[in-house]
Amino acid sequence: QVQxxxxxxxxxQAGESLRxxxxxxxxxxxxxxxxWYRQAPGKQRELxxxxxxxxxxxxxxxxxxxxxxxxxxxxRTVYLEMNALKPEDxxxxxxxxxxxxxxxxxxxxxxxxxx
Numbered sequence: 001q002v003q004x005x006x007x008x009x010x011x012x013q014a015g016e017s018l019r020x021x022x023x024x025x026x027x028x029x030x031x032x033x034x035x036w037y038r039q040a041p042g043k044q045r046e047l048x049x050x051x052x053x054x055x056x057x058x059x060x061x062x063x064x065x066x067x068x069x070x071x072x073x074x075x076r077t078v079y080l081e082m083n084a085l086k087p088e089d090x091x092x093x094x095x096x097x098x099x100x101x102x103x104x105x106x107x108x109x110x111x112x113x114x115x
Contacts, residue, residue: 009109022095
C-alpha cells in the first residue's frame, strides 16, 4: 500500500502563492492519473486539477490560469502551484494518484487565505 504525504499548506494573504507537494512512499511511474481536490467547511470535496499521462491537465474554472499541476516521477512527487490566491481558495487540499488498479489519497493539507 502506497502512502501519500502532503505538505506546503499554510496561512497566506490574498494575492500570495503556495506550492503544495504530495510525495508517495513508493514509485509512481505506473500512476496514470494525478489530481488535487479540495474541501471547504460545509461543502463537498471538489476537483481542483487533474492530469492524465499524455494528456492536457484540466482545471476547475475557479482556478484556471492561477493553479498548475505537475509531477516529478523521480522524486515520487506531485505538485500544485497556486498563485494569486483568494479567500475562496481556503480549504483542505487532497492529492490523488490512481490507475485502473489502485486509487491513493493523501491525508490533506490546510490552506487558509486571509483577505
